Structure formats: C-alpha cells, structure tokens
Amino acid sequence: HVQLQESGPGLVRPSQTLSLTCTVSGGSISSGSYYWNWIRQPAGKGLEWIGRIYPSGSTNYNPSLKSRVTISVDTSKDQFSLKLYSVTAADTAVYYCARAMAGILTFDIWGQGTMVTVSS
C-alpha cells in the first residue's frame, strides 16, 4: 500500500527558505488520478492547506502563501517537494504531505508529519 514520508531540516533560520521532500513508496506518484499536497499545522492549532501538484507539474497554491511557495515534483524518484521562502516564526509547524484524489479533494493518505521550527 502507498505510504508517504516527509524529510528535511527541522530548524530553519528566519528569512531563509524551508525545504521539504515527500517520498512516495508502495506505488508510483504518476499512477492514478491523484494530487499531491502539503498541509501544515502549528502546535495546538488547526490545519492549513499549502498547495498541491499533479504529476504533470500543474500546481495550485493557497492564496495566502502563494507569493512564498513553490511545489515541484520529480516523478523519476516518486518525490514531490515544498519550498517556502522568507520564513518567519509564524511558519513554525508540523508539515504533512498528503495524497488527494483528483476532483474531490479528499486527503486519503498522509505522511507522519515533520516538525519545522523557525528560529535563530
């Protein structure tokens, strides 16, 4: 069965770039009609959708983050990645990658999440 695993630095300095990768295992990122998403959750708070990418490279972003976000995909490695630029303490959160079936925005498979702290 398909599993997702986030990886990347747990500490990022303010004004720097947060970079995370999600590796898909147990299946191909290109198979089926799925979007691949990034979602985050500050400690003790709710969930926030960051954006998504289709294997073709087509993306959609949350308008509140759009100016600072890039999501990319590497189908040869079954990976997709997140870059969040010019981070501040407000970007400190657990970051999840998740799969969603195209068209219905249901997140059926999630990674375990990775904590990213923005601090000097």
Added chain:
Amino acid sequence: QSALTQPASVSGSPGQSITISCTGTSSDVGGYNYVSWYQQHPGKAPKLMIYEVSNRPSGVSNRFSGSKSGNTASLTISGLQAEDEADYYCISYTSGSTLVVFGGGTKLTVL
C-alpha cells in the same frame, strides 16, 4: 478564524452517541458533496474517516457516519469508545480561490 465552524469540544460517555457539526456556506459545504472528516490523535497525522459527506473508507468502523443538511455537515459517532477520544476536523471543497477549507477542529472527550 477557520472558514468552517465546528464546536471546540464535545463529550460523551462510553456507549453513547455524539454528533459534531461543521457549518459553512453555499460556496463550500452547502454547494458540494465533497465534505470529509478526519480523526487526529495527539502527535499523529490525521486519518480519513468519512469522505464525500457520508462514505466510509475501507477499515473505518461503521460506528462513524456522516450526513449533510443545507450548509451544515455532521459526523456522528455511535457506541463511543475510549479510543475515539481525539480531535476531529472537517474539510470541504470550495469554489473560492483556496480550493479547500478547513474546520477549526473539535476535541472529543470520552468521559
């Protein structure tokens, strides 16, 4: 402030039933049957419990059910068990620019 409104907390005793509401607008919950519900235990990733308003993924207990009336979706858990104690989030597709909107989450306490 979340786009979808959920009660901050609900509670119930083992064996009882509880319902968690999720209120949106005609641009999201009321306009589409793309409401899903997620269970999140502390320190864990959310788990899909209900999709497309009332469908259960394989492996999810039939004690969990979903429904919708107008702009409000609901998650009902029957025969409450201690393991059901968790946070629950609703998510809906939206015709707005964000594509998806979230509820603020509801903490379920099993007394």
